[in-house]
Amino acid sequence: MDVSCKGKVLVTGGGGYFGFRLGKELASEGMTVILLDVNKPLWDIPDGAIFLQSDIRDYSSLHKVCEGVDCIFHTASYGMSGPEQLRKEQVESVNVGGTNNVINVCKERGIPRLVYTSTINVVFAGKPIVDGDEASVPYVPGDLHIDHYSRTKAVAERMVLSANGSSVKGGGKLETCVLRPCGIYGPGERRHLHRVMMNVERRLFSFRFGDPAARMNWVHVDNLVLAHKLAAEALTKKKGCIASGQAYFINDGLSVNLFEWLTPLFEKLGYSRPSITLPVSLVYSAGRFHLLLQVRNITVSHTFKIDKARQELGYCPQPYSLADSVEHYLKIRQSRDTPISLSLPSVRQLAERGILLLLMGLGLVLLIIYGILS
Template sequence: MPGWSCLVTGAGGFLGQRIVQLLVQENDLEEIRVLDKIFRPETREEFYNLRTNIKVTLLEGDILDAQYLKRACQGISVVIHTAAIIDVTGVIPRQNILDVNLKGTQNLLEACVQASVPALIFCSSLNVAGPNSYKEIVLNGHEEEHHESTWSDPYPYSKKMAEKAVLAANGSILKNGGTLHTCALRPMYIYGERSPFISNIIITALKNKGILSVTGKFSIANPVYVGNVAWAHILAARGLRDPKKSPSVQGQFYYISDDTPHQSYDDLHCTLSKEWGFHLDSSWSLPLPLLYWLAFLLETVSFLLSPVYRYRPLFNRHLVTLLNSTFTFSYKKAQQNLGYEPLASWEEAKQKTSEWIGTLVKQHSETLEAKSQ
């Protein structure tokens, strides 16, 4: 296969950065274009300091700017699309989420057709599959089972519709007469160094004497390490470019998990941080059915107040369901079609994440020290 070029959207994000770090190790890659709306100074610095002979081009632009996207896609062989707004709590207005996650994806597909890009990999979400009810139990689910989210909440809805658009675009005729091939990856809950979710959990716990708030103790999940999710995207790019593998990958979606033990979200966060003295809140918590109906009540209040006041409930039914369901999936299909095997073991992933949490603890204590002086 001759030299190729890759555009990564959302490249400044938690997963996007890891994908770029792995891409620079690809032998026949000639250029990586990293696209994000804005890069933090430290991210920009990291991209400039990548030890590689591959050309790395930083692009700051909006995924909603169709003309900009078309220029960004010129001469590109593969697009890896990770740009998204992730919000399951209702902080961000619905329209913003739909614009970026759905309209942005549609813009990108059109840019691929106009610029004759032959391959696109979409980073989807487990939320596309559900869970729809905390009573539903899915253990080691797989792609042949029909799991589809019925939530109208903006994040799961926008990701579901965007994934449908990506898979429907497989086989589209490009401007140069070629064909666009697409696939989608559905990672489990992603953890690892620099996770914005874990960072928030730890910072909140540091302000609360090291007590981790209990949010998902009734769940059984199979979280996935960020490095392994990034690796799956590299393998999907290879798969779509390989004439032998490509027919079995085109138009498909894959659940991406690894060998992290099945556990609750709370237990995961506790395991990753206990070395630094963090522990779960042992005080009494509401029974799950009561929590669910309380969420329904809060949503109703929010809806009734909406004409005059924007009240945002602390939690909603989607979040309660998401954090308290038995919902795990096998990576067997990705193993068969993409040759996916996790790069990092559970022990390695746990150690690296725990070390990073240690740096957050250190930064926090340094900040407190500076304030007290």
Template sequence: MSLAGEVCLITGACGFLGERIIKLLLEEEELTEIRLLDRDIKPDLITSLKESQGHTKLTVFEGDIRDPELLRKSCHGATLVFHTASIIDVIGLVEETELHGVNVKGTQLLLEACIQENVRSFIYTSSIEVAGPNPQGDPIINGTEDTRYSCCLKFPYSKTKFQAEQLTLQTNGEFLRSGDKIATCALRPMYIYGEGCKFLVGHMENGMRNGDVLLRTSTKEAVVNPVYVGNVAWAHVLAAKALKDPKKRAAIGGSFYFISDDTPHMSYSDFNHEVMKPLGFGIQGRLSLPLPLLFFISFLLEMAQVLLSPFLKFNPPMNRQLLTMLNTQFTFTYGKAQRDLDYTPRYCWEDAKTWTTDWLASVLPKQREIVRAPKHP
């Protein structure tokens, strides 16, 4: 099934994933138009995309996902939406009202615009964090969409992503103004890595400050299965094709899919080391403190955050939710996506690792300058 003739809107178009989806669409398909919606459009990205746009029209919409009028304009005449825009916050830097406003309210407004403007297909980029882990750190090994798991989401980011996902899936089958029905689905990628991953740069900077030894924040046993950004983008393209297929549309609409690939299962910390080892980085052999003690310290820091909140904003570098996520075995297969979306990883682990390491090598000199720069009072 081809996406030729589609008019596609991508929110978060200049983000880590959004950019890869656009490049893949330009490489693979002959869409009529691709619309880029982002609050901060990168001129360099637009210039590079125009070099490979072919006959596909590129249109830019710059603004906030919470602007209903902007959403109506960007959705007018569109047939397909990839909704990747969201605020990612795993340490509590962003107020919950802001997270809810962008991640939940923004999604709701976008879905309403799609209904009003007759957009037939809507694909939401969810997160593995909507599945857990739960506060008890109960593991999942090679889970599926049917895996039963007791989960109580307490972290604001996880909650808002889950709420937005539910809004998306509940909208499936609603009537458009044209009388047609919208079809929606959600993709739940594992931890996404690859060229442009800011989390990897952050870990690299911390390692530099520690004498080129990466800090261990997860035990070796807490294995997860990261996924390469190119494969996540490919899953989005395949989901769009599947929703366009009349034979598959009804079955896929209203469903969510875990997206992983053939990246080896390992802990977050060991994964960081795997892609940075060729750059000369080592890694701590064990956690800096026993895990129970780290949980206790995180608890004290969270209490301090609550007590200080009337006077100043204090964000602990670690919290119990993040500590649980980093130290829980939590892996999922992509079997359902393979069956329903014809998804198989487009890029192998060896290539993904090489490209990621090469990109990190390209930004290494600049990051060393940042780390060595004197801090001004």
């Protein structure tokens, strides 16, 4: 990061995978870093950083820890996946209420820069998007979001962008920008890769489903860290505040078919790559709400250009391989008390697998009968 950007920074969500990686990198470059989160990090706190256990919904606490801070990286959020998606009030209070607190603290503490970690879900709700860009892809209307997380992230993103140019205490203005990453992967990542791993083990990926040509983007954690550092620089006068009030799609610069991209995972687990394609309706019929959202994201193309980030931020993503992340993940799993090869599914998981396989089997029978009669 440019020397003009060195100082004291706050990373909300600093106990999570990405927030911690970002804070660690900033600390390694000489900045004083505050990692703020309700959950303690799983990793050792790096030199140059401190961890404070607090909630962004607690305004007085947030205001107190922000003394002397000159940039906030707001990565904290709630309700991205799993059962927590259904906790509507908590999703709203963290993603919207917490973001409102962050913005107000910036104004009250005279903090001149705010970088917000958003998501592609603010513009994607299940309809295909191919090579979308910031100018041509609009927000999903609020009533068309099917999950609270995406809706509240869109609300929060708009709040952050609307706050750009606001006066801050002590003089000056607040410069804000928004980054919209896709799914994150990298060594030690637990949320996305773990979820995919569980679905492979549950045989969700025993078959292909949806459009076989569907493509999506991913972003390696180190590329996402790079994008945030560049965004913070681009909010400074030295860079002409070029990023002020702007949103940027961030990914590795590649679009991939998920089933092809997961080949290293299938190979490491000893599974063959799925070759039979089923109607997506059969998969939907066997899923719960949070599973349906995953299926939606897999079966519909949604890819985004990063030209704007390249041109305005100087973002140049480095090439990475999923194979390295899979190898790291499996080493961690196998070092635990219950190796992955010996893990036993619960009764509920067995029942879900049975229902899913039964539905798939019935679907195949119906397809065969239909073929004979037609």
